[in-house]
Amino acid sequence: MSELVYSYYPGCSLHSSAKEYDISTRLVCQALGIELRELEEWICCGASSAHTASDLLGLALPAYNLKLAEKADLPVVIPCAMCFSRLKFAIAGLKDDATRNQINMVLEEGLAKEVPVESLLKVLDGKSITIPVKKPLTGLKVACYYGCLLVRPMEVANLDDVENPRMMDELVEMLGAESIDWDFKTECCGAGLPLARPDMVLQLSNQILSQAKSYGADCVAVACPMCHSNLDMQQKRMKSEDGEHLDLPILYFTQLIGLALGISAKELALKKHFINPVPMLKDKGLL
Amino acid sequence: MIVDNIVNPTISNELRYEIESRSGQKILSCYQCGKCSAGCRAAFAMDLPPRLIMRSIQIGLEEIVLASNSYWVCLQCQVCSARCPREIDIARVMESLRQRAIEEKAKPPEREVAVFHRIFLKLIKRYGRLYEAGLAAFYNLLSRHFFANLSLLPSMLFKGKLSFRPHKIRGAKKIAIIFEKVKEIESEKASS
Numbered sequence: 044m045s046e047l048v049y050s051y052y053p054g055c056s057l058h059s060s061a062k063e064y065d066i067s068t069r070l071v072c073q074a075l076g077i078e079l080r081e082l083e084e085w086i087c088c089g090a091s092s093a094h095t096a097s098d099l100l101g102l103a104l105p106a107y108n109l110k111l112a113e114k115a116d117l118p119v120v121i122p123c124a125m126c127f128s129r130l131k132f133a134i135a136g137l138k139d140d141a142t143r144n145q146i147n148m149v150l151e152e153g154l155a156k157e158v159p160v161e162s163l164l165k166v167l168d169g170k171s172i173t174i175p176v177k178k179p180l181t182g183l184k185v186a187c188y189y190g191c192l193l194v195r196p197m198e199v200a201n202l203d204d205v206e207n208p209r210m211m212d213e214l215v216e217m218l219g220a221e222s223i224d225w226d227f228k229t230e231c232c233g234a235g236l237p238l239a240r241p242d243m244v245l246q247l248s249n250q251i252l253s254q255a256k257s258y259g260a261d262c263v264a265v266a267c268p269m270c271h272s273n274l275d276m277q278q279k280r281m282k283s284e285d286g287e288h289l290d291l292p293i294l295y296f297t298q299l300i301g302l303a304l305g306i307s308a309k310e311l312a313l314k315k316h317f318i319n320p321v322p323m324l325k326d327k328g329l330l
Numbered sequence: 331m332i333v334d335n336i337v338n339p340t341i342s343n344e345l346r347y348e349i350e351s352r353s354g355q356k357i358l359s360c361y362q363c364g365k366c367s368a369g370c371r372a373a374f375a376m377d378l379p380p381r382l383i384m385r386s387i388q389i390g391l392e393e394i395v396l397a398s399n400s401y402w403v404c405l406q407c408q409v410c411s412a413r414c415p416r417e418i419d420i421a422r423v424m425e426s427l428r429q430r431a432i433e434e435k436a437k438p439p440e441r442e443v444a445v446f447h448r449i450f451l452k453l454i455k456r457y458g459r460l461y462e463a464g465l466a467a468f469y470n471l472l473s474r475h476f477f478a479n480l481s482l483l484p485s486m487l488f489k490g491k492l493s494f495r496p497h498k499i500r501g502a503k504k505i506a507i508i509f510e511k512v513k514e515i516e517s518e519k520a521s522s
Contacts, residue, residue: 055460195408231407
């Protein structure tokens with residue numbers, strides 16, 4: 044029986060396009076003695092589409108999951124930045140009496156208490172839990188990319204500095220890697236627009252990756268499946284100013300923890316990325 | 331605050347009142363410093379960057395605001411809101427404009443964005459969770475960009491990142507009920 048037990052809300056992406064985030068999260072938590080119990084019958088948080096259409100829908104869908112978590116009676120941990128943000132928005136909405144009444148009417152079951160919701164990054168930040176590093180990531184230069192919703196809105200996310208977050212940087216440094224100082228940590232990658240406005244996503248993501256690369260990063264670390272898919276899956280469609288492919292691996296921060304814990308590249312599903320990080324990691328002597 | 335009481339009889343304040351009521355934001359508080367536009371990642375793709383959206387609502391250029399694509403390409407990244415020295419939640423203003431347009435069934439200047447969100451909601455209403463392959467397929471059909479993203483398909487399948495079948499949860503019916511109830515409550519609110 045682990046001491047640390049959480050309800051686990053993976054979100055839709057982690058069951059499909061971001062499987063490697065789910066796989067590495069489970070492996071790392073297991074290695075660190077954190078037990079994850081996936082919430083049964085969880086539903087989509089509504090992502091950006093629900094609140095685009097209606098405030099109430101954008102709160103009721105995540106609140107339904109809070110209700111499931113209340114029944115499970117454990118704090119919830121969420122790897123996806125979008126899901127994390129939506130559940131936190133629902134918690135904030137429930138504090139307003141009128142909004143709370145409407146949400147309760149929709150769900151037909153009132154929420155009795157506030158369930159703590161944590162970002163996975165916070166749970167694994169290396170401060171609240173000790174990470175026994177076996178294979179330090181020496182010589183690896185990492186650009187830590189936080190994106191939008193882990194830090195904004197500050198009063199909702201309440202995780203780190205809104206302009207210059209450091210949590211992930213401090214984590215990768217603890218793992219033996221070097222975090223680079225750069226400007227695009229919290230600049231949006233184009234979010235949910237890769238289908239509707241691919242031109243915008245390519246331009247925004249290219250700016251992020253180009254700076255990371257020119258500042259000497261070997262890879263970019265992320266904590267969001269949407270950021271990952273924009274920066275990794277779409278990367279082969281981008282070219283740097285000199286017309287070259289960027290060829291910059293994008294890793295989930297959980298995969299970096301996993302490597303430092305001595306978990307194999309295969310188990311961590313590193314090859315599921317479109318930009319294969321294995322050759323770079325071999326060059327660095329880390330595999 | 332004095333500025334809140336200024337009503338210019340020669341301009342229409344209708345849209346401003348509506349957006350203020352929807353968003354809870356004081357549009358007249360904006361003093362046009364431009365921090366929002368400076369930090370906006372989507373400004374390059376907008377007809378009017380956020381500062382001009384705020385100004386245009388202030389001075390009653392309603393048709394120009396409503397016809398702009400700005401609130402459709404807004405990424406809701408929240409940079410503008412985080413940096414506004416007047417503490418206006420500008421992203422919330424953009425969101426309110428978009429919700430208003432959806433409710434009014436206005437023809438969106440960014441048809442693809444609207445189609446994307448509509449399909450996304452239809453799929454989660456039906457299955458309870460997002461069905462990514464379905465989202466991409468329906469998007470290509472309904473947006474009439476039939477071949478968009480097809481080049482990614484083989485790799486996605488090979489990497490086990492895409493499933494052809496949706497994952498329907500047992501309680502999916504409950505989700506449809508949530509959608510219906512929200513609609514009910516909102517139409518009651520609109521009619522009262």
